[in-house]
Amino acid sequence: MTALSPKTPPEIARLIQALPKAELHLHIEGSFEPELMFAIAKRNRITLSYDSVEALKEAYQFNNLQEFLDLYYQGMNVLQTRQDYYDLTRAYLDKVHSQNVRHVEIFWDPQGHLERGIDFATQIDGILQALKEARAQHGISYRLIMSFLRHLPEESAFETLELAKPYLDEIYGVGLDSSEMGHPPEKFQGVFAACRDLGLRITAHAGEEGPADYVWQALDLLQVDRVDHGNRSLEDDTLIERLKESQMVLTVCPLSNLKLQVVKDLNDHPIPAMLQAGLKATINSDDPAYFGGYMNENLMQLQQAVGLSADDIITLTRNSIEGSWAEEARKKELLAELDRVVADFS
Numbered sequence: 001m002t003a004l005s006p007k008t009p010p011e012i013a014r015l016i017q018a019l020p021k022a023e024l025h026l027h028i029e030g031s032f033e034p035e036l037m038f039a040i041a042k043r044n045r046i047t048l049s050y051d052s053v054e055a056l057k058e059a060y061q062f063n064n065l066q067e068f069l070d071l072y073y074q075g076m077n078v079l080q081t082r083q084d085y086y087d088l089t090r091a092y093l094d095k096v097h098s099q100n101v102r103h104v105e106i107f108w109d110p111q112g113h114l115e116r117g118i119d120f121a122t123q124i125d126g127i128l129q130a131l132k133e134a135r136a137q138h139g140i141s142y143r144l145i146m147s148f149l150r151h152l153p154e155e156s157a158f159e160t161l162e163l164a165k166p167y168l169d170e171i172y173g174v175g176l177d178s179s180e181m182g183h184p185p186e187k188f189q190g191v192f193a194a195c196r197d198l199g200l201r202i203t204a205h206a207g208e209e210g211p212a213d214y215v216w217q218a219l220d221l222l223q224v225d226r227v228d229h230g231n232r233s234l235e236d237d238t239l240i241e242r243l244k245e246s247q248m249v250l251t252v253c254p255l256s257n258l259k260l261q262v263v264k265d266l267n268d269h270p271i272p273a274m275l276q277a278g279l280k281a282t283i284n285s286d287d288p289a290y291f292g293g294y295m296n297e298n299l300m301q302l303q304q305a306v307g308l309s310a311d312d313i314i315t316l317t318r319n320s321i322e323g324s325w326a327e328e329a330r331k332k333e334l335l336a337e338l339d340r341v342v343a344d345f346s
């Protein structure tokens, strides 16, 4: 491809906005903006541990993944009714519609709600209603991914899979998230094998804080279709080769990595090294309400920090569409649109 002309920050911002984008790594509970959290808490007569939106936002300083997760699980406690799940999901979809995100693959953590007594149907019905409305009104296509909490026993994941069985037409894939260290993928081999037998697609968080060995386990023991984060893969040359040869999609989350101190500075972010190594990396927001940015802010701030070229941004965007679990016809449509935008900027 010829080098593209946009170079100044406003030109790059225009390119980022114009590109049709897919988001592949987004926890819907992590899109819970403090303002909405307070509004829903009031509606449900719940008192939050923080006095104000500002006080809550000030608490969003994390030294590691666990410190974030402690607040993330506290935040989601506010969700009680189908309407709450709808409002949460709809707010995310309206936000990313304004950023020209055209396809989303969202995670939710059913166990984080079940253990508080919120039944499976309440959760998924509210989320699906918002997804279906946004597809009709904004043209956003979607896949819903049920994620298992790795700090809980595998037995709990099996029980959750049973509850999901009436909804398998609506759940496209399964994931693995929460506290990574000490909870390797091998702990969940059985339940992921059962998910594969049911025809579900498989992904897992691996190599965010955990070692490259956890990425190997996700590949070989869980047989993932993609890897969420995968940063620490770069510590293992043989693994890099494996990921490159298989063109395994990595759903990387720059602002998350910065806020959780996976990288000390955005200048040190591994995306340039991943692209250089020929890995199929994508950019995503993870938990945008907690990490200070949705899709476009992730792309823009990373571009500014590491000096991505316009062609790099296009490659990352193309990788997301190609690496998505959208229907083939939908991928073709989005890729054709991407080519038209690129032609306009050339």
Ligand SMILES: Nc1ncnc2[nH]cnc12
Residues within 6 Å of the ligand: 027, 030, 065, 072, 177, 178, 179, 180, 205, 208, 256, 286, 287
């Ligand atoms: N970045 C992350 N890593 C692991 N589990 C998560 N749950 C929500 N965000 C997460």
Ligand SMILES: [Zn+2]
Residues within 6 Å of the ligand: 025, 026, 027, 177, 205, 228, 286
């Ligand atoms: Zn995540």
